[in-house]
Amino acid sequence: MPDNLTPVFSDPLAAAVCPECGGEQLVPHPAGLVFRHHTLGGCSLQDAEDTRLVADRSLADVRGWPFERPTTPTERTLLATAGITVDEDATCLVDYLSPGIRRRTWLAA
Numbered sequence: 001m002p003d004n005l006t007p008v009f010s011d012p013l014a015a016a017v018c019p020e021c022g023g024e025q026l027v028p029h030p031a032g033l034v035f036r037h038h039t040l041g042g043c044s045l046q047d048a049e050d051t052r053l054v055a056d057r058s059l060a061d062v063r064g065w066p067f068e069r070p071t072t073p074t075e076r077t078l079l080a081t082a083g084i085t086v087d088e089d090a091t092c093l094v095d096y097l098s099p100g101i102r103r104r105t106w107l108a109a
């Protein structure tokens with residue numbers, strides 16, 4: 001690589017694995033908390049995340065964004081897997097970097 005170029009993207013590094021299916025977390029990722037779940041084998045955490053993704057999109061269409069909502073048990077599980085603990089009453093700030101990229105940030109009270 002030429003010396004005058006700075007890489008802005010590289011392959012994601014494995015940081016954690018899904019406690020149910022063993023899929024790797026993708027880091028860094030613009031959407032934040034993202035795992036490569038083994039969808040063909042089935043993963044209830046992926047199912048819950050997919051359901052939340054659709055629900056967030058519906059809320060965004062009604063409320064606009066960013067908006068806050070309670071943290072889900074699945075998010076709590078995946079955050080803990082990644083070594084992040086959030087307060088019991090922590091909320092999730094949902095924003096969209098583009099129409100297809102939802103970014104979640106967890107806020108402490």
Ligand SMILES: [Zn+2]
Nearest residue numbers: 018021037043
């Ligand atoms: Zn999984």
